[in-house]
Amino acid sequence: MATGFTMPAPDYELSPITGWTRDHWVAFADQQLLAVRPYFSAQKALIRLSGRPSSSGVLSDGMEGFARTFMLAAFRVAGEQGNDPHGHLDLYRTGLLEGTRPGSPEAWLPIRDRSQPMVEAASIALGLQLTKPWLWDTLSGDERAQVAEWLQGSSRSTCVDNNWVLFQVLIAEFLAGAGFEHNAAQIEHGLKRLDDWYVGDGWYRDGDNDGTGDFFDYYCGWALHLYPVLWCGFAANRHPEAQARSKVYRARLAAFMDDHVRFFGGNGAPVFQGRSLIYRYAAVAPVFLGEAIGATPLSPGQSRRIASGAAKYFLDGGAYDDGLPSLGWLSAFEPMTQGYSGPASPYWTSKAFVGLLLPADHPVWTAVEQPSPRECMDAVQHAEGPNYLLHSTSVDGIARVLNHGSDKYYAPGPDDPHYRRLAYSSHTAPLFTEDPVDNHFAVVDAQGTPSRRARIHRLESGQLKAGQHQAASWHAPVWNDVEDPADSRWRVATATAAASGYELRVHVVETPNMGEADPGLVPSRLRVRDGGYALADTRPPELHDDVLGVGGLHTGIWPLYGYSGSGTFRAEGVSPFGQHAACGCLEGRLAGGRSIFASLVYLGGEAPAAVPTAVVIDDDGARVRGHVTLSTGQQLEVIFDF
Numbered sequence: 054m055a056t057g058f059t060m061p062a063p064d065y066e067l068s069p070i071t072g073w074t075r076d077h078w079v080a081f082a083d084q085q086l087l088a089v090r091p092y093f094s095a096q097k098a099l100i101r102l103s104g105r106p107s108s109s110g111v112l113s114d115g116m117e118g119f120a121r122t123f124m125l126a127a128f129r130v131a132g133e134q135g136n137d138p139h140g141h142l143d144l145y146r147t148g149l150l151e152g153t154r155p156g157s158p159e160a161w162l163p164i165r166d167r168s169q170p171m172v173e174a175a176s177i178a179l180g181l182q183l184t185k186p187w188l189w190d191t192l193s194g195d196e197r198a199q200v201a202e203w204l205q206g207s208s209r210s211t212c213v214d215n216n217w218v219l220f221q222v223l224i225a226e227f228l229a230g231a232g233f234e235h236n237a238a239q240i241e242h243g244l245k246r247l248d249d250w251y252v253g254d255g256w257y258r259d260g261d262n263d264g265t266g267d268f269f270d271y272y273c274g275w276a277l278h279l280y281p282v283l284w285c286g287f288a289a290n291r292h293p294e295a296q297a298r299s300k301v302y303r304a305r306l307a308a309f310m311d312d313h314v315r316f317f318g319g320n321g322a323p324v325f326q327g328r329s330l331i332y333r334y335a336a337v338a339p340v341f342l343g344e345a346i347g348a349t350p351l352s353p354g355q356s357r358r359i360a361s362g363a364a365k366y367f368l369d370g371g372a373y374d375d376g377l378p379s380l381g382w383l384s385a386f387e388p389m390t391q392g393y394s395g396p397a398s399p400y401w402t403s404k405a406f407v408g409l410l411l412p413a414d415h416p417v418w419t420a421v422e423q424p425s426p427r428e429c430m431d432a433v434q435h436a437e438g439p440n441y442l443l444h445s446t447s448v449d450g451i452a453r454v455l456n457h458g459s460d461k462y463y464a465p466g467p468d469d470p471h472y473r474r475l476a477y478s479s480h481t482a483p484l485f486t487e488d489p490v491d492n493h494f495a496v497v498d499a500q501g502t503p504s505r506r507a508r509i510h511r512l513e514s515g516q517l518k519a520g521q522h523q524a525a526s527w528h529a530p531v532w533n534d535v536e537d538p539a540d541s542r543w544r545v546a547t548a549t550a551a552a553s554g555y556e557l558r559v560h561v562v563e564t565p566n567m568g569e570a571d572p573g574l575v576p577s578r579l580r581v582r583d584g585g586y587a588l589a590d591t592r593p594p595e596l597h598d599d600v601l602g603v604g605g606l607h608t609g610i611w612p613l614y615g616y617s618g619s620g621t622f623r624a625e626g627v628s629p630f631g632q633h634a635a636c637g638c639l640e641g642r643l644a645g646g647r648s649i650f651a652s653l654v655y656l657g658g659e660a661p662a663a664v665p666t667a668v669v670i671d672d673d674g675a676r677v678r679g680h681v682t683l684s685t686g687q688q689l690e691v692i693f694d695f
Contacts (some may be wrong), residue, residue, distance in 0.1 A: 057376040058084045068422040073361035075418040082129040088376040097148035098159035107395030109169040118397030120173035125403035127180035132409030135187045153203040164206030175220035178227040201233040208236035215260030218243035219280040255309025256438025266462030269439035270327025274339040307348040312436045315443040318479025319450015321366030326477040332401040334363040341408030344417045353416035354423035386629035388485035435522045442524040444551040449658025452479040457526035460509040473506045484627045491587035491636040499573045504530030507538045515692030523550040525693040548691035554657040557689035559679035560650045576643045585610030587636035589628035594635040608656045615650035616641040
């Protein structure tokens with residue numbers, strides 16, 4: 054339990070799994086808001102936390118602390134219909150007026166093109182919308198004009214062409230509703246771009262960067278679904294399209310939730326994938342949102358179990374050891390942060406508290422907690438939008454995302470462990486090494502440098518038996534930060550199938566013409582490497598019979614076809630899960646212009662019980678089929694054209 058936090062006693066009658074009720078969420082909000090009070094500036098416009106500053110600077114970071122905790126206070130007070138026993142809004146009212154007062158020593162930075170204040174202004178606008186009767190309506194006309202003038206900087210500014218367009222939508226909508234001049238075109242533009250990025254089945258890309266990459270991550274839920282649904286409520290009596298769009302967004306959220314619920318492990322943790330993971334349990338925002346608008350496949354008891362389980366995982370796991378959220382996952386881990394993240398950035402967890410807008414008598418709070426669908430049975434589901442294979446096992450509660458579609462590729466640059474691994478899970482994290490190792494297939498050049506998976510291209514799957522699922526993709530490998538994959542003459546295709554904690558991976562490597570190849574990349578001189586899941590802890594993972602184990606987790610990777618050796622990669626200080634990390638690896642050699650490799654990967658709570666008894670690999674030069682039968686009788690198969 055976090056130092057200094059006082060939470061209610063668990064209620065295991067209403068919540069037999071987590072013990073959490075609505076009272077716990079209210080208390081969790083209050084405890085966080087009370088924890089930051091010592092860090093308010095003298096006039097309350099900034100919250101200055103210690104730690105590494107963001108790329109926007111310490112003044113922006115101080116404003117971020119104000120804005121993101123104000124959003125938390127807004128959900129908490131609005132959810133209690135203005136009841137504010139700790140006087141949260143009094144502090145934020147004072148700071149709001151000081152931060153927007155020209156000439157103040159604590160004046161906020163102006164909102165300009167593509168600047169961080171635009172992000173925080175959206176949180177402030179959202180907070181003002183939610184607390185209108187208790188804050189905005191108490192301001193004088195001059196005070197409202199002062200706040201509006203600062204917000205209107207957004208009306209004259211351009212933004213990043215991704216989820217940022219919705220910041221401008223929220224700001225413009227607040228100004229419009231408050232009767233101030235606003236940029237109506239920004240609302241229309243933001244909603245249009247949202248439609249541009251919709252790919253079906255409830256999934257949005259987080260921008261498109263002119264089609265250079267696929268950008269799928271938790272922003273789909275905690276931004277691209279959350280903000281439009283809230284906008285519909287704010288604009289219901291003003292904007293002519295609000296009602297029609299509300300129906301569209303409800304249908305999209307319902308479709309998204311069918312996949313999103315599979316991103317949470319039985320331990321409560323979300324799958325470790327994508328950027329801004331320091332926002333942690335903000336990933337449950339769409340779970341509560343689905344309950345709020347009737348757009349979820351879950352029962353109310355299942356929704357609360359997932360949401361409370363995620364928040365409890367981080368609270369009990371040490372993310373608030375000093376009363377403030379660290380820049381990391383559980384404890385602090387700087388390598389997983391982005392340059393735009395500052396000491397107060399983790400308070401975007403405030404979005405999870407959208408659930409408090411649901412009153413105490415809502416079924417999400419009164420229903421008895423129930424296991425999530427993932428906890429009741431094993432499942433493999435293909436998420437077509439991002440081309441993920443979602444694989445979960447009930448016996449150990451592990452959720453896995455097998456990635457064949459999300460790369461966050463902008464341009465040549467370093468490897469991105471948040472996006473480009475073959476697999477992610479709720480119980481493991483990628484290794485933040487200079488070169489990719491875990492859950493990665495590489496061609497290793499003559500100098501020992503492994504290739505990188507940058508831009509991911511989808512492959513159509515062949516016809517499988519009913520009830521079976523797979524996902525497949527290809528990429529053009531590169532070996533350094535400056536090579537453009539568009540110029541690479543190499544091709545690596547991978548297909549994955551999964552069941553019961555096991556994954557069949559089949560890789561095809563097509564090499565360029567040997568006479569034209571770089572001397573360091575002559576195929577006959579090169580080997581390949583296939584890495585499995587990485588485990589990490591305060592002590593080194595132990596290896597027994599080719600299986601790594603630590604802390605109740607076990608993982609292994611075994612050669613099925615094309616490989617000639619195996620080993621274990623170990624490193625320290627490269628995982629948010631512990632100082633000591635390890636993953637299994639396979640090695641093989643290229644066999645010419647077209648080489649095939651197949652491996653079996655396992656991740657589970659118990660040591661693996663199955664072994665492969667039969668392996669079939671067929672390749673006619675255009676279509677590949679891989680099939681493995683396990684000693685349990687389970688069969689895994691992939692069929693893909695490449």
